Structures are given as C-alpha cells and as structure tokens.
Amino acid sequence: MCGHPFEPMMKTGNLGTCTGSMSETGRAKWVCLDCCRSIYKEKEQLALENAVRMNEGEYDSYLGKVTITLGSRERAKGLFDALSRSIRVYELDITFDWDWTEIDLEAFKDALEVSSVSNLRLELARAQRNAGIKDSSISARYEWLICIIELSNMKTIHITLSQDLMKLLSLRPAKLAHLHKLTFGVKARSIGASELQGLVSLLKANTALTNLSLENSSIGKEGAVALSEALKTNTTLTSLNLWLNFIGDKGALALSEALKVNTSLITLDLSYNSIRDGGALALSEALKVNTSLMTMNLSGNSIGNEGALALSEALKANATMTTLDLYNNTIGKEGTLALSKALKVNATLMTLNLDANAVGDEAALAISEALKTNAVLAK
Numbered sequence: 001m002c003g004h005p006f007e008p009m010m011k012t013g014n015l016g017t018c019t020g021s022m023s024e025t026g027r028a029k030w031v032c033l034d035c036c037r038s039i040y041k042e043k044e045q046l047a048l049e050n051a052v053r054m055n056e057g058e059y060d061s062y063l064g065k066v067t068i069t070l071g072s073r074e075r076a077k078g079l080f081d082a083l084s085r086s087i088r089v090y091e092l093d094i095t096f097d098w099d100w101t102e103i104d105l106e107a108f109k110d111a112l113e114v115s116s117v118s119n120l121r122l123e124l125a126r127a128q129r130n131a132g133i134k135d136s137s138i139s140a141r142y143e144w145l146i147c148i149i150e151l152s153n154m155k156t157i158h159i160t161l162s163q164d165l166m167k168l169l170s171l172r173p174a175k176l177a178h179l180h181k182l183t184f185g186v187k188a189r190s191i192g193a194s195e196l197q198g199l200v201s202l203l204k205a206n207t208a209l210t211n212l213s214l215e216n217s218s219i220g221k222e223g224a225v226a227l228s229e230a231l232k233t234n235t236t237l238t239s240l241n242l243w244l245n246f247i248g249d250k251g252a253l254a255l256s257e258a259l260k261v262n263t264s265l266i267t268l269d270l271s272y273n274s275i276r277d278g279g280a281l282a283l284s285e286a287l288k289v290n291t292s293l294m295t296m297n298l299s300g301n302s303i304g305n306e307g308a309l310a311l312s313e314a315l316k317a318n319a320t321m322t323t324l325d326l327y328n329n330t331i332g333k334e335g336t337l338a339l340s341k342a343l344k345v346n347a348t349l350m351t352l353n354l355d356a357n358a359v360g361d362e363a364a365l366a367i368s369e370a371l372k373t374n375a376v377l378a379k
Helices: 006-012 033-054 073-085 102-113 131-149 163-170 193-204 220-231 248-259 277-287 305-317 333-343 361-373
Strands: 018-022 028-032 058-060 065-070 091-096 119-124 156-162 181-187 209-213 239-241 267-269 295-297 323-325 351-353
Touching: 033 058, 033 065, 033 073, 065 073, 073 102, 102 131, 131 156, 131 163, 156 163, 156 209, 163 181, 163 193, 193 209, 193 220, 220 248, 248 277, 277 305, 305 333, 333 361
Parallel strands: 065 091, 091 119, 119 156, 156 181, 181 209, 209 239, 239 267, 267 295, 295 323, 323 351
Antiparallel strands: 018 028, 058 065
C-alpha cells in the first residue's frame, strides 16, 4: 500500500489514481498508479542525474534542461543510455569534446529518438581525423546529422561545427513540419584564405548560419573587409567573434560600414584587435544608426580619450546597446568624464566595463554620480 490517506479518500469517494482489486483470500488490495509510476521512473531519473554529475554538467529539473560536455565515448555511452530512459529532459545543450566518429552520432541519434528532448544544441568540437577515409567519413557524418534533424520529436536544433566540419554547412534537409527552427554555428581558428572565402559566400547567400567564431584566426584587415561585405546583405548572423585577429583601424572601419546597414547582428567581439581611436571613431558613427547590436566587446585595444569621446556621443543616440566592454584600453580622465555624461541620458546600457584604464579619482566619482541618475546601468 502506498502512503496516500485512504480512509478520507474512501469517505469522499475521491480515489484519484488509486485502483482496487480483490485477492484470492478475499482481501482488498489498493494500488496507486501515480506512486508506481514515480517509483519506476525514479531509478531512471537518478541514473540521468548521476551521468550528468559524473561529467560535471548541469541539470535544471524545473526546466528539464541538461547542459553537458562529454570527453570520451565511454562517458557518452553512459549519458545516452540514461537519456533514453528519462522522461524529464526537454532541452539538451551538449558538446562532443573527444575524437568522435559517425558511430557516436548514430548512438546519439538512437538515444534522442526515444528521449523526451525537443530542443537541441549540439556542439561538435572536434572529430577523429583519418586522411584515408576523410570524404566517406564526412559523408557518413552528414547522413547521421540529417537523421537527427529529421527526428519527429525535435522542435528546434542548433548545431555548432568545428573548422574541419565546415563542409557540413551545406546541409539541406527537406522542409520538415515538426522542426520549427534549424540553425548553425562555426568555431574556427587559424582559418585559411579559401575557407574564409567559403564562409563569406555562405554569409552572402543567407544560410542558416547564426553564430560565427573566428578567434585567433589572423584574418587581418583583409579578412575583416571581406566579412563586412557579406554582413551588408546577410540577415541571419546574430553573433560574430573576431577576438585576436589584428584587424586594426582599417578592419574596424570596414565593419562599421556594414553595421550601418546590418539589422541582424546582436553580439560583436572585437577584443584584442589593435584598434585605436580612428577605429573607435568609425564604430561610433555606426552605433548612432545601428538598431540591432546589443553587445560590443572592445577590450584589449588601444582606444584612448578621443575614441571614448566618440563612443560617448554614440551612446547618447543609441537605443539598443546593453553591454559595452572597454576593459584594458588607454582611456583617461577626459574620456571617462565624457562617458559619464552620456550615461546620464542613455536609457539602455546595463553594463559598462572600464577596468584597467587610467580613469582616476575625479572621473570615477563622475561615473558614480551618473549612476545615480541612470536607472538601468548595473556595472
């Protein structure tokens, strides 16, 4: 017998999900269906939580969301097995961070097919390389990704590809009624000229590519110019990371021209790119008219007072920027005072990072005074 109070239930006639039967000896036997389901599924749920914990992942039981990075096939097998039995995972953010193959994609597909997952974010951080079977291997990965995309329980899918898998950006599955949204991202480093040109072509064709990270790829000003031309017509990319690419003022100028007409980019990381006041001035002019960008990272550049003054004027006109990172530049008292005045009229900026600049006591006080009148700035 379960722990439900049967006597009051009998008196009211409200038995809920409890059901009764008569034993061979004539004794009444009551069974609570909810309790049975709970006990049966509890083991599966504990197995899932243990698998997530073993991989130092996170499980939000309220949202039914798992965020996890898998570092080996053995770890993956344990999670896939638990995932296939759990009924309380609706959103899965998973990274394959080992030398995985198409065999692992097949196992993942099988687990997803019988799972409760409907929203998937899959990052394929790296894959096993074998020059002798490269083409056939790429083809097999393509096929299994298509199988995952075609799973009827999937509603939204975002797949992030590593540099060696960029050919998979050509995925063109048939339009599926069950799938509401399919998007892609790319993470690449030390990208070659031909690969960059391929990405530029994809951006111009407005594919499902929404996130592009080219950290430490040494694309230089020429690469920034090529990307900016694509961004002028692209309507799908929302995040662009160009950390440590030495694009300089000329690269920033090219990107600023794109920002004047682009309406989809939300996050732009230009940190550690040798941008000086000239580049900051160009970007500031773009921010006066741009209506989509919410986060800009300009940390680790050489922006001084002149650049900060230009950015302050942009903040007076801009109505969408929420985060501006100016960490580790060369902004002094004059530039900080200009930014403090802008904060008194700007109504959207929530985070402004001026750490590791030559701010000084007077300018720091001015910033604190501006915070008293700014209702949204948090940092």
